[in-house]
Amino acid sequence: MKYSYISHLxxxxxxxxxxxxxxxxxxxxxxxxxxxxHWDELxxxxxxxxxxxxxxxxxxxxxxxxxxxxxxxxxLGEGMTPLVAMPTLGxxxxxxxxxxxxxxLVPTGTFKARGAAVGISKAKEIGVEELxxxxxxxxxxxxxxxxARAGIKSTIVMPIDAPVITRNEVALSGAKLYLVNGxxxxxxxxxxxxxxxxxxxxxxxxxxxYRIEGKKTMGxxxxxxxxxxxxxxxxYPTGGGVGLIxxxxxxKELKYLGWVKGKLPRLVAVQATGCAPIxxxxxxxxxxxxxxxxxxTLAFGINVPKALGDFLVLDAIYKTEGCAIAIDDQSMxxxxxxxxxxxxxxxxxxxxxTFVAIRRLREKGxxxxxxxVVALNTGAGIKYPDTVKVNVPMLGKEDVI
Ligand SMILES: *Cc1c(COP(=O)(O)O)cnc(C)c1O
Ligand SMILES: [Zn+2]
Numbered sequence: 001m002k003y004s005y006i007s008h009l010x011x012x013x014x015x016x017x018x019x020x021x022x023x024x025x026x027x028x029x030x031x032x033x034x035x036x037x038h039w040d041e042l043x044x045x046x047x048x049x050x051x052x053x054x055x056x057x058x059x060x061x062x063x064x065x066x067x068x069x070x071x072x073x074x075x076l077g078e079g080m081t082p083l084v085a086m087p088t089l090g091x092x093x094x095x096x097x098x099x100x101x102x103x104x105l106v107p108t109g110t111f112k113a114r115g116a117a118v119g120i121s122k123a124k125e126i127g128v129e130e131l132x133x134x135x136x137x138x139x140x141x142x143x144x145x146x147x148a149r150a151g152i153k154s155t156i157v158m159p160i161d162a163p164v165i166t167r168n169e170v171a172l173s174g175a176k177l178y179l180v181n182g183x184x185x186x187x188x189x190x191x192x193x194x195x196x197x198x199x200x201x202x203x204x205x206x207x208x209x210y211r212i213e214g215k216k217t218m219g220x221x222x223x224x225x226x227x228x229x230x231x232x233x234x235x236y237p238t239g240g241g242v243g244l245i246x247x248x249x250x251x252k253e254l255k256y257l258g259w260v261k262g263k264l265p266r267l268v269a270v271q272a273t274g275c276a277p278i279x280x281x282x283x284x285x286x287x288x289x290x291x292x293x294x295x296x297t298l299a300f301g302i303n304v305p306k307a308l309g310d311f312l313v314l315d316a317i318y319k320t321e322g323c324a325i326a327i328d329d330q331s332m333x334x335x336x337x338x339x340x341x342x343x344x345x346x347x348x349x350x351x352x353x354t355f356v357a358i359r360r361l362r363e364k365g366x367x368x369x370x371x372x373v374v375a376l377n378t379g380a381g382i383k384y385p386d387t388v389k390v391n392v393p394m395l396g397k398e399d400v401i
Contacts, residue, residue: 001045002041002045002063002068003062003063003067003068003069003070004037004062004063004065004066004067004068005037005038005039005041005042005045005063005064006020006035006036006037006038006065006066006068007020007036007037007038008020008035008036009024009033009034009035009036009209010033010034010036011027011029011031011033011034012031012032012034012312013027013029013030013031013311014027014029014031016028016029018033020035020066020068020126021126022126023126023127023128023201024209025202025207025208026206026207032206032207032209032212032308032309032312033209034209034212034249035066035209035210035212035213037063037064037253039253039256039257042063042064042257043257043258045063046063048224048228048257048259051224052224056077056079056080057075057077057078057079057080058078058079058080058114058117058118058214058217058220058221059073059075059079060079060080061217061220064213064216064220064253065118065213065214065217066118066122066209066210066213067118067121067122067125068125069125072121072122072124072125073121074117074120074121074124074146074149074150075117075121076107076113076117076145076146076149077107078106078107078113078114078117079106079114079117079217079221080221081101081102081103081104081105081106081221082101082102082105083099083100083101083102083221083222083225083226083374084099084100084101084102084343084345085098085099086098086099086100086339086343086345088342088343089338089339089342089343089355092338092342093355093358093359093362094362094369095358095362095367095371095373096369096370097231097370097371097372097373098358098373098375099231099372099373099374099375100343100345100347100351100374100375100376100377101218101221101222101374101375101376101377102345102347102377103218103351103376103377103378103379104346104347104348104351104377104379104380104381104382104383105380107142107145108138108141108142108145108169109138109379109380109382109383110138110141110142110301110348110378110379110380110383111215111218111243111376111378111379112138112139112141112142112143113142113146114214114215114217114218115139115142115211115212115214115215115242116139116142116143116145116146116147116211116214117146117214118210118211118213118214118217119143119146119203119208119210119211119214120143120146120147120149120150120152121150122210122213123150123152123201123203123208123210124150124151124152128152128201129152129153130152130153130154130155130198130200130201131143131147131152131153131154131155131200131201131202131203132154132155132156132157132191132194132195132198132200132201132202132203133154133155133156133157133191133202133203133204133205134156134157134158134184134187134188134190134191134204135156135157135158135162135166135170135184135187136158136159136162136184136239136300136301136303136304137158137162137163137165137166137167137300137301138166138301138379138383139205140156140158140162140166140169140170140175141166141169141170141173143156143203144156144169144170144173144174144175144177145169145173147173147175148173148174148175153175153176154173154175154176154203155175155176155177155178155191155194155200156170156175156176156177156178157177157178157179157180157187157190157191157194158170158177158178158179158180158184158187159179159180159181159182159183159184159186159187160179160180160181160182161300162179162300163300163383163384163386165383165385166383167179178190183295183303183305184303184304185291185305185306188204191204192204205240205242205307205308205309206240206242206307206308206309207308211242212242212245212246212249213246214246215242215243215245215246215247216246216247216249216250216253217246217250218243218246218247218250218376219246219247219248219249219250219251219254220250220254222234222247222374223250223251223254223259223260226372228254228259228260229260230251230260230262230263230264230265231265231371231372231373231374232265232266232367232368232371232372232373233265233266233267233268233322233358233361233367233371233372233373233374234247234265234266234267234268234373234374234375234376235267235268235270235354235357235358235373235374235375235376236267236268236269236270236354236376236378237270237271237299237301237302237350237351237353237354237376237378238269238270238271238278238302238313238324239271239301239302239303239304239307239350240304240307240308240309241269241278241304241307241309241310241312241313242309243376243378244267244269244313244316245309245312245313245316247267247316248264248267248312248316248319248320251264251265252264264319264320265320265374266320266321266322266323267316267317267320267322268317268322268323268324268325268354268357268361269282269313269317269322269323269324269325270302270324270325270326270327270353270354270356270357271302271324271325271326271327271353272297272299272302272303272326272327272328272329272332272353273297273326273327273328273329274295274296274297274303274328274329275292275295275296275297275302275303275304275305276292276324276326277289277290277291277292277304277305277306277307277310278307278310278313278314278317278324279324279325279326280292281310281314281324282314282317282323282324283324286314287311287314287315288310288311288314289306289307289310289314290306291305291306292305292306293305297329298329298332298333298349298387299329299332299348299349299350299353301348301350301378301379302350302353323361323366325357325360325361327353327356327357327360329349331353331356332349332350332352332353332356333349333352333387333388335352335353335355335356335359336348336349336352336381336387336388337388339352339355340381345377345381346380346381346382347377347379347380347381348377348378348379348380348381348383348384349384349387350378350379351375351376351377351378351379352377354375354376354377355375358373358375
């Protein structure tokens with residue numbers, strides 16, 4: 001029995017393959033690389049029933065993850081987040097079987113820690129000593145903190161508008177942190193140059209192949225938590241798209257292994273109306289997106305004007321007969337409050353966008369009566385202290401209520 005059944009890296013565009021013992025970034029053709037495994041061996045050696053007796057973290061799926069030597073695993077206990085039934089909200093939107101996968105309970109408060117835990121562990125295994133990445137906030141926070149735990153140096157560049165809380169997380173981790181008066185795409189250009197000049201490992205979204213494997217565990221967990229059955233629909237707030245690509249990869253792998261049966265769930269990419277390149281491409285039946293100018297949304301985790309993996313996101317949507325839908329900021333905020341009121345969950349605006357999407361898709365009949373629907377809440381509401389505005393009556397000490 002091996003700890004990991006990883007076999008090689010491959011390019012989904014030109015089918016080039018690469019060794020996993022060396023450090024690789026993009027394919028020579030410019031596409032992101034994906035990880036493949038020794039499926040036949042894995043099938044023989046692993047029974048999905050084994051997982052339930054293992055530790056309650058994403059590392060319970062280590063055979064399907066890229067780290068080969070357990071000693072390189074860098075963990076803060078991430079993964080196995082609850083799949084919470086939302087009966088009252090479900091009733092309100094006429095979706096009887098509504099669930100929320102709550103990623104707010106992961107270390108650093110967002111699902112980004114999944115990608116960071118697996119990405120950093122593998123980086124350590126292949127000898128990375130120093131990395132750099134641009135971020136809208138949450139990814140940088142997760143990567144800087146996991147890098148600190150791994151003893152890897154990091155350089156992080158983020159837009160000046162990124163939330164102060166994520167800025168503080170990065171600064172406290174001891175990373176080299178820079179702010180830029182621009183967007184994540186501007187931060188990306190600065191990082192690309194620094195990587196060349198100083199020979200750093202580029203940990204930008206999809207420029208290293210392993211964070212997808214970390215994010216894929218959301219799909220593995222959903223399947224296991226539903227008793228190795230699949231829901232009908234899974235919705236995901238989509239920025240760079242790695243979460244959606246990861247979930248799709250997980251479901252395909254589980255299907256190939258024969259651990260789940262039947263049709264794959266329809267995957268839905270949810271974006272903000274102020275930044276919806278994937279939605280536009282999907283509406284125009286295209287296989288790639290275009291740069292979205294002047295992108296703007298308070299759901300900063302999904303403010304990505306052009307994703308490197310857009311073609312993989314669109315492929316996942318088309319292949320599963322899913323769809324893409326854009327939600328305005330005000331509707332996210334209203335839904336966020338509604339969810340707190342009806343279900344007692346304080347979720348992030350990105351997560352709230354998926355519930356608005358369910359509401360709209362159910363009204364249109366795209367989600368049918370009696371279907372099982374899973375929404376990803378990608379982060380904790382408490383990571384967004386400034387998004388919520390409330391009016392509270394002020395009392396004098398002698399006032400009565
Ligand atoms: C990064 C982020 C997203 C988008 O995830 P991708 O995998 O980049 O599409 C959604 N929600 C939150 C809270 C995020 O931080
Ligand atoms: Zn290629």
